[in-house]
Amino acid sequence: MAITAGMVKELRDQTGAGMMDAKKALTETEGDMQAAVDWLRAKGLAKAAKKSGRVAAEGLVGVAVEGGVGVAVEVNSETDFVARNAEFQSMVAEIARAALGVAGDVEAVKAAPMGGKTVAEIVTDKVATIGENMTVRRSARLEADVVAAYVHNAVAPGMGKIGVLVGLKSTGDAEKLAALGRQIAMHVAATNPASLSEADLDPALVEREKQVLTEQARESGKPDAVIEKMIVGRLNKFFQEVCLLKQAFVVNPDLSVEKAVKDAESDVGAPIAVTGFARLEVGEGVEKEDEDFAAEVAKTLGR
Incomplete structure (x- = not known):
């Protein structure tokens, strides 16, 4: 049976599954809509969709720097317990590395290839296995002669509650520039400026x-x-x-x-310009539901 775009949309509307997952479900069940829903449920993908309405205001910011490119990606979860989960942290690190190869906007990051799937598909899989809503919420990208990074409240290398990138333009000593950039990044983490100038x-x-x-x-x-x-x-x-x-x-x-x-130029050996910065803080701007500690524990245990 031919699988139409309308059938895929209908299944996605019912389950919240990704486009490719919905199409695969319909193909596997020869277009039987109810059987396709059950197929997605069996794979844990419909279950993931049910969780998508929950507020995800915890999580981590992952940063990665390679050459003159730096990225920061905010990946949210519902509870801080999951943010401390090694499986979640490993995913965040991989997402940050995947983001290095694409444009800075979050949709490009979600579509980036990662482990034979897209980042969005990997996150959906993790929702099903870990049991909490998760989302890649924001991303930032800087390109400069030197990009310095700083993570505040780091829980593992390259990830924490606040991630900062600072771009510097100069032909001077790269190592000294990186040290200056890190100091400025720490400053940005503390003061949260509204703009460069x-x-x-x-x-x-x-x-x-x-x-x-x-x-x-x-x-x-x-x-x-x-x-x-x-x-x-x-x-x-x-x-x-x-x-x-x-x-x-x-x-x-x-x-x-x-x-x-300006004072650092003599030590670096060339003029320096700060070309930009980016600061991502977990849950910034998200209205989080009040929940006591016991309720958070119960949710984590699936009760």
Whole structure:
């Protein structure tokens, strides 16, 4: 029997299975829809789909660097127990390595080849075997002369709760550049800057902040000329707080990051430019359901 696209879509809608899995199920059962559903259930793939509605706000960020390319990938799970599972950690490490070979967007990472399947298919398989919803949520990619990485709260090499990449452009000593880049990456992990520089800030964010500062200044009752100067000064302070290059360097708060980079040029032996950074923190922006410890244990045990 010919398997049509409509049949594949219907089966996917019923089970949440991947396209190739749905097509294979229909082929194996000669187009029998109910038998195909049972086939997927038997393989654990329909079971995985049932879990896909659960909130996955735990997990790990995996980072990998090769040559002048660095990637960070956030892979979520429902509980921290699974994030500490060696099987899950091994999968995250493999996904990060697979991400090195594709574009930076998360859909490209999901479609990347890994162990004879795609990353998305591997994750689906793990959902079925481990028994929790998992998802590849976000990814980032940097290319530069030197890409440095830092993982905060590392649970294994190259993975933890926060992953940071920093790109540096320079013809200087690569080893010293990497050391500087790691320091900057540690700074980024701690301060979570909104942008590299003032020019990179979201204009809407700047305008919103300016409006707030304007209203605050007007409350002082001072003349307009004074208010205008107050706004300029407060905006500059805002830029120092949220722009990486203007922030006080955590390694030496007496210097801005920009000044610390400039001072490092003599040691590196060439001009240095920070070309970009990426910071991924597990569960950032995900609304997590409140759950007590006992309930988390029970869920992990499948009760």
